[in-house]
Amino acid sequence: MGVKPTSLTIRAYGVGFGDCFLLTFHYDGQTGDRHMLIDCGTTQRPPNARGNLLDAVVKDIAAVVGQQLHVLVATHRHADHINGFATRPDGKGPGDRIAALNPALVIQPWTEKLDAPKDWKGPATGALHDGILTTSLESMRRVVEASLDEADSLPASLRDEVQFVGDDGLSNSSAVRNLARMGKKGRAAYVRFGSRVPTAKLLPGVRISVLGPPTVRQKADLAKQKSTNREEYWHFHSFWQLRSDTARLTRGGTDLFPGAATYRPGDYPPESRWFIGRVNRVRGNQLLRLVRAMDDALNNTSVILLIHAGDKRLLFPGDAKWESWEYALGKAGAALKKVDVYKVGHHGSLNATPKSLWKLFAKRSELATDQRLWTLLSTRSNSKHGHPARQTEVPRDTLLTALRESTLLRSTQELEPSGDLVMKVELRLAP
Ligand SMILES: [Zn+2]
DSSP states (O other): OOOOOOEEEEEEEOOSBSOEEEEEEEOSGGGOOEEEEEEEOOSBOOTTOOSSHHHHHHHHHHHHHTTOOOEEEOOSOOHHHHGGGOOOTTSOSHHHHHHTTOOSEEEEEGGGOTTOOTTOOOSTTOOTTHHHHHHHHHHHHHHHHHHHHHHTTSOHHHHHHHHHHHHHTSSOHHHHHHHHHHHHHSEEEEEOTTOBOOOTTTSTTEEEEEEEOOOTTTOHHHHHHHHHHHHHHHHHHHHHHHHHHHHHHHTTOOSSSTTOOOOOTTOOOGGGHHHHHHHHHHHHHHHHHHHHHHHHHHHTTOOEEEEEETTEEEEEOTTOOHHHHHHHHHHHHHHHHTOSEEEOGGGGOTTSSOHHHHHHOTTOOSSOOTTOOEEEEOOOTTOSSSOGGGTOOSSOHHHHHHHHHHSEEEEGGGGTTTTOSEEEEEEEOOO
8 A cells, every 4th residue: 555656767769750658667665667668669760770670679678677568558550659569470570579578458549449349339438439430440441551552653752651641550450469469368458538547556656547539429529530531431432433444444445435545654645744744643632631631530549648656747648639639628627737747749740739738738837947847759850741841840840949948858859860779767756
């Protein structure tokens, strides 16, 4: 009774574009160290990274953790948060090493409950539509897959962007399965706003509030977002129709434009070449909008955790965007005021740290006081997300400036010149 951690070490791994944080709570006496891993993934390694980055990261985690990882959190299923949990057939993948640490509790968003029946009514306070949303997420994954197939025929710059954004939502099946397996072996918690997570024995004296994602009933906008995507999905259906028509045409059929001449790629009449480029660009921009919409929807399934340890409160929101924040802010605004450490949402993008959240943080200060808000940013310089010209670059310059001016900012960008693997933040925890 009454055992409490006395200090906390946060390790932010230099994964480039991605997140990987290891929290180690230190206790006096026999409790020893307790470890909590929040995400592990990357989609764009840092400039001077050496060797196999994720292998190195996970080896370092294993060396710190030793026998047992007490809590593992996978905030959402994007590759830049979970591809470090992927296994390999030879059993030496990063995810194999994590599984060997026997995570006692695996926390994921409720949308990841893979074996939920299709008409699942959601977790305890669940809603009629939750099952439908999980099914939609799966359909969305398939649409992204199809978009990536289609991207090959786009102009290079658009192709790269579609592939970069799209890849994030894919190629995680090994990691997804491994997370489900680890949850079954230990204990799994598929959480929503307000869920209680059973951490009392694993992390004595640490309390965790789950502030997201909301269920569909909790936040009707999530359903609205879903219907937006459904709208996109319909665009996509017509797009597919067009594609199969094109396929028929290239096979020599002429049913779309009977009697029209057909040309092989590269053999188009000179007077039409300008048009082909434009059509491809339009189609590319549509595909990009589509994969971005999918990307945002998945970000909004992020688990948002507010961790209370000693006199400190730490906020780890994954990549949650506005639709999810709005609910958390409405329901838990008072608790969010007192945050001491904020893991900056979505690698510092312009739309994951809502201004109303930012203004709430009472410990923002331009003066370097003891109480000053810490901010932890996991990101990469020159990331492939967004463009400075459109003021959508990640991390967003204006946000970085605000973080530098009124918080104690630690960014994994600091690791870029040296190519070092990890940076540490040490916090004393007063009772
Ligand atoms: Zn991310």
